[in-house]
Amino acid sequence: MKSLTSLYKHDKPREKLVNKGVSALDDKELMALILGSGARGKDVLKLSRDIIKLFKADFENIDYEKLMNLHGIGDATSCKILASIELSRRYLIKQNNKIKTANDAYQEVKSYANKQQEYFLTLTLDGASHLIEKRVVFIGTLNRTLIHPREIFADAISDRAASIILAHNHPCGTLSSSLADEMITDKIAGVGRMVGIEVKDHLIITKEGYFSFKEKGLI
The missing domain is CATH 3.40.140.10 (Cytidine Deaminase, domain 2)
Structure with a gap:
C-alpha cells in the first residue's frame, strides 16, 4: 500500500500544492490529498483514479453506497469524501447565489x-x-x-x-x-x-x- 509519504518528493501532491499552488494539481492528486493513503493492494493514486472515474460517470448521484462499492474505500473514507463534496457545494451555491431583484x-x-x-x-x-x-x-x-x-x-x-x-x-x-x-x-x-x-x-x-x-x- 503506497501512501503520500512513500511517493517520491517531486511526485507528492502535497509538495506540488505548496510549491505550485492548488490549481496545479490534477483531479487524482487532489483526491489523493483527501485520502492520505491507499488500501491493501492499491496505492493512493490508483485509488484516487478509481474514485475520479466514478465521479466522471455519475457525479450528481454519488452517495455513500456507491463509494463503499469501490475496493479500498471504507466507512471513514467514504464519509470524508462526501463531507468534502457537500462543503464545497454549499459554498459554491452561496457564491453563485446573487440577489438582484x-x-x-x-x-x-x-x-x-x-x-x-x-x-x-x-x-x-x-x-x-x-x-x-x-x-x-x-x-x-x-x-x-x-x-x-x-x-x-x-x-x-x-x-x-x-x-x-x-x-x-x-x-x-x-x-x-x-x-x-x-x-x-x-x-x-x-x-x-x-x-x-x-x-x-x-x-x-x-x-x-x-x-x-x-x-x-x-x-
Missing part, C-alpha cells in the same frame, strides 16, 4: 409562505449582492416591541454584510403591508442607515406570491 429574494424565502405562524427572516448580502446567510430572526405575531434591530444587525455585522433584505409571511394570506409592517420597516431601515448597512427591501410573502416594499416605493 425582489423575485430573487422571494425564491430564497418562499418555502415559509405556507407557515401557520409568522416567520421574520433576514437575508444578508455582500457588496456584490451575493447571499451570505439566511436566518429566521423571530417566530410569532409581528410587534415593534418584539423585533429588535439589535438582533438583526448583530448578525449582519458579524457577516460583514453590505446590505440586508427583510422578509416575513402573512399566514392570513393578505398580500399587502400593514401599518405595523411599515413602522417596523422604517425603524429597521433607520438603524441600518446609522450602522452603514442598507435595508434593500422587505418582502411580505404568501401562497399567492410576494409584496415588495422596494417595488412599491415604500423603502
Whole structure:
C-alpha cells in the first residue's frame, strides 16, 4: 500500500500544492490529498483514479453506497469524501447565489409562505449582492416591541454584510403591508442607515406570491 509519504518528493501532491499552488494539481492528486493513503493492494493514486472515474460517470448521484462499492474505500473514507463534496457545494451555491431583484429574494424565502405562524427572516448580502446567510430572526405575531434591530444587525455585522433584505409571511394570506409592517420597516431601515448597512427591501410573502416594499416605493 503506497501512501503520500512513500511517493517520491517531486511526485507528492502535497509538495506540488505548496510549491505550485492548488490549481496545479490534477483531479487524482487532489483526491489523493483527501485520502492520505491507499488500501491493501492499491496505492493512493490508483485509488484516487478509481474514485475520479466514478465521479466522471455519475457525479450528481454519488452517495455513500456507491463509494463503499469501490475496493479500498471504507466507512471513514467514504464519509470524508462526501463531507468534502457537500462543503464545497454549499459554498459554491452561496457564491453563485446573487440577489438582484425582489423575485430573487422571494425564491430564497418562499418555502415559509405556507407557515401557520409568522416567520421574520433576514437575508444578508455582500457588496456584490451575493447571499451570505439566511436566518429566521423571530417566530410569532409581528410587534415593534418584539423585533429588535439589535438582533438583526448583530448578525449582519458579524457577516460583514453590505446590505440586508427583510422578509416575513402573512399566514392570513393578505398580500399587502400593514401599518405595523411599515413602522417596523422604517425603524429597521433607520438603524441600518446609522450602522452603514442598507435595508434593500422587505418582502411580505404568501401562497399567492410576494409584496415588495422596494417595488412599491415604500423603502
